[in-house]
Structures are given as C-alpha cells and as structure tokens.
Amino acid sequence: MISDRRKGAAKLMPKADLSDDLSDRGGAEPTLDRAIQDRIGTHLRAMYDDLVNQPVPDRFAELLGRLDRGEKEGRR
Amino acid sequence: MTQPEPAIRDALLAAVPSLRAFAISLCGQVDRADDLVQDTLLRALSHIDRFERGTNLNAWLFTILRNLFHSEYRKRRREVEDPDGSYAGRLRVQPEQGSRLDFEDFRAALAKLPPDQREALLLVGASGFSYEEAANICGCAVGTIKSRVNRARSRLAALLAVEGVEDLGPDQMTRAALQATG
Numbered sequence: 001m002i003s004d005r006r007k008g009a010a011k012l013m014p015k016a017d018l019s020d021d022l023s024d025r026g027g028a029e030p031t032l033d034r035a036i037q038d039r040i041g042t043h044l045r046a047m048y049d050d051l052v053n054q055p056v057p058d059r060f061a062e063l064l065g066r067l068d069r070g071e072k073e074g075r076r
Numbered sequence: 077m078t079q080p081e082p083a084i085r086d087a088l089l090a091a092v093p094s095l096r097a098f099a100i101s102l103c104g105q106v107d108r109a110d111d112l113v114q115d116t117l118l119r120a121l122s123h124i125d126r127f128e129r130g131t132n133l134n135a136w137l138f139t140i141l142r143n144l145f146h147s148e149y150r151k152r153r154r155e156v157e158d159p160d161g162s163y164a165g166r167l168r169v170q171p172e173q174g175s176r177l178d179f180e181d182f183r184a185a186l187a188k189l190p191p192d193q194r195e196a197l198l199l200v201g202a203s204g205f206s207y208e209e210a211a212n213i214c215g216c217a218v219g220t221i222k223s224r225v226n227r228a229r230s231r232l233a234a235l236l237a238v239e240g241v242e243d244l245g246p247d248q249m250t251r252a253a254l255q256a257t258g
Binding site for chain 1: 085088089092093094096097100101110113114117118121179182183186197198201202203229232233236
C-alpha cells in the first residue's frame with residue numbers, strides 16, 4: 001500500500017507548482033516535494049547522459065557521408 | 077533528395093547522440109531506436125527547406141523523430157502497447173556498452189509511465205528543452221506538458237519508492253520530504 005505515504009506526502013506538500021494546469025491533473029496527483037523532484041531529476045539525467053555518451057554506430061556518419069558524395073570531401 | 081550542405085550534415089551528425097538517447101528512451105530498443113534516428117535524418121534532409129534557419133535544429137529534429145515514433149507506434153500498437161510487459165523487458169536488456177551505473181530500476185519505472193508522460197519528462201527533464209519547446213515538439217499546450225511532467229515525476233517517485241531503489245527508497249523519500257518542509 002502506498003496510500004499511507006502518499007497521504008503523508010500530500011500533507012507535507014508545498015504549494016509551489018500548483019499553478020500548473022490543475023484541470024489536467026484533476027487533483028489526483030499531489031505536487032512532489034522539491035527535494036524528491038531533484039533526486040528524480042538527477043537520476044533521470046544521469047541515466048540519459050549515459051545513453052547520450054554511448055558510442056554512436058558508424059551507420060549515421062556513413063549515411064550522411066554517402067548523401068554528401070559529389071560535394072567536396074574532407075570536411076568533418 | 078538534395079545533397080546536404082556540409083554545415084547541415086555536421087549539425088545533423090552532431091545531433092545524433094541526443095536523438096539516439098531520446099529514441100532509445102522512447103521505444104526501449106536500441107535497434108529500433110537507430111532505425112528511428114536514421115529515418116529522422118533522412119526525413120530531415122528531404123524536408124530541409126522547411127527548416128527555418130536560426131531556429132533550434134535539435135528541436136526540429138526531435139519533432140520529426142517524435143512524429144515518426146508515434147506513427148510507427150500506431151502501426152505497431154498491438155506489439156508495443158503493454159505498459160508493464162515487453163517494453164520494460166526490452167528496456168532491461170538494452171545497454172550493452174558498459175553502462176557503469178545501474179539504472180535498471182529507474183529504466184523499468186520509466187517504462188511503466190504512460191507514453192505521453194514519459195515523452196514529456198524526457199524532453200524537459202533529460203533533453204533540456206524548455207516547457208515551450210517541448211510543447212511545440214509534442215504539438216500541445218504548455219500547460220499540458222507541465223501537467224504531464226508533474227504526473228510523470230509523481231508516478232516515478234511512487235514506483236521507485238515501491239521498488240526500493242537505493243537512493244530513492246521510502247525512508248529517504250520520507251526524510252527528504254520532512255526535511256524540506258522543516
């Protein structure tokens with residue numbers, strides 16, 4: 001059951017972002033505490049940066065190079 | 077297809093790592109993500125005259141990729157639409173190249189989000205787009221993006237707490253909430 005923590009969290013919730021489109025949220029989801037948001041944000045970016053930093057397959061450079069044939073070579 | 081100017085080609089190539097990260101996060105499969113990126117590059121080149129010089133090339137490319145993803149998503153609905161089944165499974169086996177940190181729990185939680193929330197969170201929280209840019213990319217109102225991002229975060233927090241990711245575990249969450257409100 002997550003309801004206990006949810007209720008507790010809802011009680012502790014600062015009002016910071018409540019101006020954001022309440023209609024769509026329907027009041028069902030409480031706005032998250034800033035510290036929790038930050039933790040999630042940090043984790044998300046770390047995960048994403050890990051993907052961004054993965055080596056890129058050669059196929060993309062080859063594809064663009066192939067399309068570039070006929071124009072002057074040598075610039076990268 | 078017109079031949080790309082070297083400057084355009086370089087800019088497209090420079091955008092590939094971000095496009096790939098977004099595509100992998102969206103569809104959960106590296107092979108499919110790479111096809112999506114390739115289709116995006118080809119589409120971009122064939123419509124390059126529609127790109128307004130001086131505007132954000134990355135935002136334009138993300139828009140193309142997102143639209144391709146969604147049209148493919150609709151085609152493959154049966155295969156893709158199982159929020160807690162195969163997407164999560166595929167995402168789990170995804171990074172082969174020495175992912176040093178363990179993001180599996182986080183990826184699994186991300187995979188459980190509804191696609192519109194996942195997309196909004198990735199654009200704003202990971203790719204670094206503003207709410208306005210994300211709204212343009214998704215073709216919806218800024219308020220809708222904000223709401224989706226908020227709901228995505230709430231959902232992630234709940235999922236991660238339930239699943240006990242170490243530094244996002246319930247105890248830390250409660251403590252963080254208590255500390256932050258004094």
